[in-house]
Amino acid sequence: MQKLVFAILAFGFAGIANADPIKTTSNDAAYTVDADGFINLNQKAFKPGEKLVYRLSYGVWDAGEATLSVLNTKKTVKGRELIRVRGVGKTISAFEWFYKVNDVYESYMDAKAMIPWVFKRRVDEGGFKINQDYTFYQHKNKVENEKGKTFDVPNMVQDMISSFYYARTIDYDNAKKGDTFSVDIFLDDEIFPTKIKYLGKEVIRTRKGKFRCHKFEPVVEQGRVFKDDDALTVWITADGNKIPIMAKAKIQMGSVKMHLVRWENLANPMASVQ
Numbered sequence: 001m002q003k004l005v006f007a008i009l010a011f012g013f014a015g016i017a018n019a020d021p022i023k024t025t026s027n028d029a030a031y032t033v034d035a036d037g038f039i040n041l042n043q044k045a046f047k048p049g050e051k052l053v054y055r056l057s058y059g060v061w062d063a064g065e066a067t068l069s070v071l072n073t074k075k076t077v078k079g080r081e082l083i084r085v086r087g088v089g090k091t092i093s094a095f096e097w098f099y100k101v102n103d104v105y106e107s108y109m110d111a112k113a114m115i116p117w118v119f120k121r122r123v124d125e126g127g128f129k130i131n132q133d134y135t136f137y138q139h140k141n142k143v144e145n146e147k148g149k150t151f152d153v154p155n156m157v158q159d160m161i162s163s164f165y166y167a168r169t170i171d172y173d174n175a176k177k178g179d180t181f182s183v184d185i186f187l188d189d190e191i192f193p194t195k196i197k198y199l200g201k202e203v204i205r206t207r208k209g210k211f212r213c214h215k216f217e218p219v220v221e222q223g224r225v226f227k228d229d230d231a232l233t234v235w236i237t238a239d240g241n242k243i244p245i246m247a248k249a250k251i252q253m254g255s256v257k258m259h260l261v262r263w264e265n266l267a268n269p270m271a272s273v274q
Contacts, residue, residue: 036139038080040112045168045242048072048083049265052243055092057257065092066258068164073108078139081111087161107161110138114166119159134159134186143186153191154184163194168242172198172214194218196234203273204235206246207259210273212238213245240268 032040048070056064071084087105103125108118116136123130133146136157143151158166163185172181175198185192199215213235231250237243243266247258263270 036078038110038113038115038138041114041169043114043169044240044267046070046165047265047267050267051262051264052260053262055259055261057259058255062092065090068161070165075108077108077110077117080113082108082117083111084108085161085165105161107159109162109165113138113156114162114169115156116159116162119161121160132188136186145189149189151186151189151191153186157184157186157191160185160187164244170242173238175214199233201238202235204246207261211235211245212271212273214238237271239271241266241270243270 034040050070052068054066054068055062056066066087066089069086069088071086073082073084075082075084085107087103089103089105104120104122106118106120107116109116115138116134117138118136119132119134121130121132131146135144136153136159137143138156141153141155141157143153143157145151163183166183170181177198177200179198180195181198182193182195185194196216196218199217202213202215203210204213214237216234216236218232218234232247233249234247235245237245243260243263245260249256249258
């Protein structure tokens with residue numbers, strides 16, 4: 001179940017990120033490129049201390065919860081500062097009695113380039129366990145898994161968690177209906193090319209009130225998790241935070257809805273409507 005939460009986060013929200021970050025960054029000339037070719041973004045969408053809490057519901061029942069946190073770290077790679085982003089998913093209420101979930105996803109991201117250097121995945125779902133560790137050699141376009149196997153990957157490839165944050169640094173205020181964007185995500189020893197279509201602006205009502213949003217329709221892979229290739233709709237706040245606030249998905253066993261129910265330490269005011 002929690003893989004579904006993070007699948008929505010990654011494959012839905014990450015598609016906002018265009019493959020060419022220099023041309024799409026919202027920071028007006030606020031980036032540089034260093035000698036190794038890495039971009040240094042002066043992003044202002046989020047900061048250490050931010051926490052986002054999502055609920056996953058089936059009909060009227062809340063079945064799962066996912067928490068995303070941004071944390072400081074003293075770690076560096078090639079002299080570049082890292083931030084730690086952490087996603088924790090779990091079942092809640094009566095669902096824990098017959099299918100208990102406790103999943104943890106962690107990404108150590110380049111604080112300026114918004115790309116991952118290390119990704120850790122710990123899945124425990126009803127006794128089914130997955131332990132994955134990926135080391136990204138972004139300067140070589142390589143990824144190594146926990147078994148020592150190496151894979152070729154595209155430039156600025158993302159993981160499930162880093163893609164969520166990288167997407168929030170992109171400027172889509174000037175996007176037109178029908179525009180599509182793409183990004184590559186590495187997961188389960190595979191590259192997942194993702195695409196998303198912009199559907200325009202919309203004011204939506206959530207559990208926490210009404211918000212001005214951008215609306216997107218990710219193009220997802222039919223049959224893996226989602227029912228159709230247009231089965232997912234995502235709304236993202238039309239403000240400086242660019243937070244995915246709600247998502248609706250049709251899946252093989254029905255339909256689900258994900259809501260942002262709590263947030264802390266945002267970098268910017270929310271686009272709420274009175």
